[in-house]
Amino acid sequence: MVTNVDVVERMITTIPDDDDHPYRSGPWRPQQAEFNADDLAVVEGTIPADLDGVYLRNTENPLHMPIHQYHPFDGDGMVHMVGFRDGTAFYRNRFVRTDGLAAEQEAGRSLWAGIAESPTVSDRRDGVGARGFLKDSSSTDVTIFRGEALTSYYQCGDLYRMDPLTGQARGRADFNGSFPAELGVSAHPKNDDRTGELLFFNYGKQSPYMHYGVVDANNDLAQYVPIELPGPRLPHDMAFTENYVIVNDFPLFWDAELLRAGHHVPKLHDLPSRFGILPRHGDPSQIRWFEADPTYVLHFTNAFEDGDEVVLDGFFQHDPDPSLADSAHLPKALRPFRFLALNRMQTRLHRWRFNLATGAVREESLTDTVSEFGMMNADYLTTDYRYAYAATGKPDWFLFDGLVRHDVQTGSEEHYSFGDGVFASETSVAPKVGSTAEEDAYLVTITTDMNQNASFAVVFDAARLADGPVCRVKLPERVSSGTHSAWAPGSELRRWRSTERAGDAVEAI
Numbered sequence: 466m467v468t469n470v471d472v473v474e475r476m477i478t479t480i481p482d483d484d485d486h487p488y489r490s491g492p493w494r495p496q497q498a499e500f501n502a503d504d505l506a507v508v509e510g511t512i513p514a515d516l517d518g519v520y521l522r523n524t525e526n527p528l529h530m531p532i533h534q535y536h537p538f539d540g541d542g543m544v545h546m547v548g549f550r551d552g553t554a555f556y557r558n559r560f561v562r563t564d565g566l567a568a569e570q571e572a573g574r575s576l577w578a579g580i581a582e583s584p585t586v587s588d589r590r591d592g593v594g595a596r597g598f599l600k601d602s603s604s605t606d607v608t609i610f611r612g613e614a615l616t617s618y619y620q621c622g623d624l625y626r627m628d629p630l631t632g633q634a635r636g637r638a639d640f641n642g643s644f645p646a647e648l649g650v651s652a653h654p655k656n657d658d659r660t661g662e663l664l665f666f667n668y669g670k671q672s673p674y675m676h677y678g679v680v681d682a683n684n685d686l687a688q689y690v691p692i693e694l695p696g697p698r699l700p701h702d703m704a705f706t707e708n709y710v711i712v713n714d715f716p717l718f719w720d721a722e723l724l725r726a727g728h729h730v731p732k733l734h735d736l737p738s739r740f741g742i743l744p745r746h747g748d749p750s751q752i753r754w755f756e757a758d759p760t761y762v763l764h765f766t767n768a769f770e771d772g773d774e775v776v777l778d779g780f781f782q783h784d785p786d787p788s789l790a791d792s793a794h795l796p797k798a799l800r801p802f803r804f805l806a807l808n809r810m811q812t813r814l815h816r817w818r819f820n821l822a823t824g825a826v827r828e829e830s831l832t833d834t835v836s837e838f839g840m841m842n843a844d845y846l847t848t849d850y851r852y853a854y855a856a857t858g859k860p861d862w863f864l865f866d867g868l869v870r871h872d873v874q875t876g877s878e879e880h881y882s883f884g885d886g887v888f889a890s891e892t893s894v895a896p897k898v899g900s901t902a903e904e905d906a907y908l909v910t911i912t913t914d915m916n917q918n919a920s921f922a923v924v925f926d927a928a929r930l931a932d933g934p935v936c937r938v939k940l941p942e943r944v945s946s947g948t949h950s951a952w953a954p955g956s957e958l959r960r961w962r963s964t965e966r967a968g969d970a971v972e973a974i
Contacts, residue, residue: 469503470941478528487798488537492913492946495526502941505554510936512552515898517955519548520909522890523607524947529575532586539579541566542604547922554938559632561616561625565600594620595669596729606652606949610663619652621667629953643686653702670697690749704768707847714739717761717785733786755819755826761785766839766853773822780837781815807858812837836869838891864888870930879930886915893952904928920944
């Protein structure tokens with residue numbers, strides 16, 4: 466039983482209780498309430514004393530019915546925070562207080578078209594995003610920068626700041642007055658703990674079609690440079706090494722003819738994949754492009770330098786544009802979302818090697834296992850690491866039914882299945898206090914358990930995934946499925962050790 470639970474606020478919603486949309490019901494049933502919960506009940510095992518910090522996870526929680534068609538990425542952002550300190554746990558969840566959320570709450574309805582709708586149906590014409598006219602729901606990613614949580618939207622928008630312990634809204638990031646407001650920032654900005662920098666990119670429909678930026682440890686926009694592309698593209702992630710940044714130009718992008726008619730429909734083109742490698746702080750004219758097998762990649766796990774080579778690991782899609790004709794077995798309501806299912810996209814961990822001296826490219830699949838949403842020990846970013854921890858998917862659904870540990874050096878794997886009706890979130894790696902080895906860490910996730918109509922924060926020992934959870938703590942409400950997560954070590958949070966209660970207000974660095 467969870468103790469010390471307070472409902473902070475309940476938001477207005479127009480979604481009916483009997484809603485049957487596949488991504489607004491069941492494991493994707495949205496939440497409207499914000500909670501504070503301390504002294505979470507441990508229902509299995511013991512919370513490790515050397516697990517110290519906060520797990521954050523962003524989810525999509527729509528509050529209003531769509532104008533016509535709903536896509537799960539349209540939902541309003543909600544960040545869930547589970548903090549672990551001295552063998553206890555607390556929970557907070559808060560909506561990301563975007564301008565779009567405030568406007569629609571005041572109107573009591575949806576004002577912007579979603580990504581599955583034509584922009585022409587929007588009531589508001591001031592939306593953001595690479596395609597324009599989208600509400601900035603800030604519901605895709607969450608990362609930690611300068612002691613604050615930053616939430617972001619996958620097709621570019623503002624970065625919204627949040628206290629990672631209390632969920633208190635702190636407004637938009639402004640980079641000391643230099644935020645690139647015209648295009649915003651894409652999801653998956655990268656925090657480099659070694660330098661204190663935030664690396665990011667954005668993209669749009671006007672030349673040069675992409676920019677790359679660096680925010681330094683003082684929150685100043687130290688670099689913002691154009692990346693020339695042949696036309697509008699749909700990049701989703703980037704990677705970096707100690708000295709380089711890697712951007713991409715994949716052959717899955719909007720159909721040009723339909724785009725001229727105002728329709729944003731992705732299409733797989735008969736083109737190679739291209740990877741652009743440029744010095745992290747260099748002139749954009751120094752970028753070098755490498756061609757590789759055609760694919761689309763949603764997420765990269767790591768990159769590092771090996772002599773003359775830049776090594777990049779990510780999830781190669783063997784079928785980036787699943788055919789509707791091959792989806793006849795699916796319920797009609799699921800067919801438009803076939804491109805969200807890992808088994809349909811056939812995503813497998815993959816390695817590319819780009820030789821900066823010769824221009825040669827080598828690539829190989831690292832596994833036969835279909836998985837995605839890979840995470841690693843952030844202490845080993847930009848190094849020749851060993852372990853990536855990823856999610857396996859329920860067939861034909863955007864739901865995670867298990868975890869896999871990929872040993873990228875030996876090819877061995879370790880698996881864990883959550884069982885029927887239990888779905889996990891992206892799993893963050895939390896190094897143990899005082900750890901000295903890559904696998905000396907815990908894995909933290911939130912599960913949505915349809916059998917118990919409940920959610921749990923679940924902790925694994927990273928070195929013994931197949932042994933099952935070290936502990937499970939119960940959350941006050943069943944959490945909707947969602948996208949990305951982050952881990953904030955307690956050592957990076959000011960006054961984390963000196964507060965009387967772990968959930969009390971704590972200032973960011």
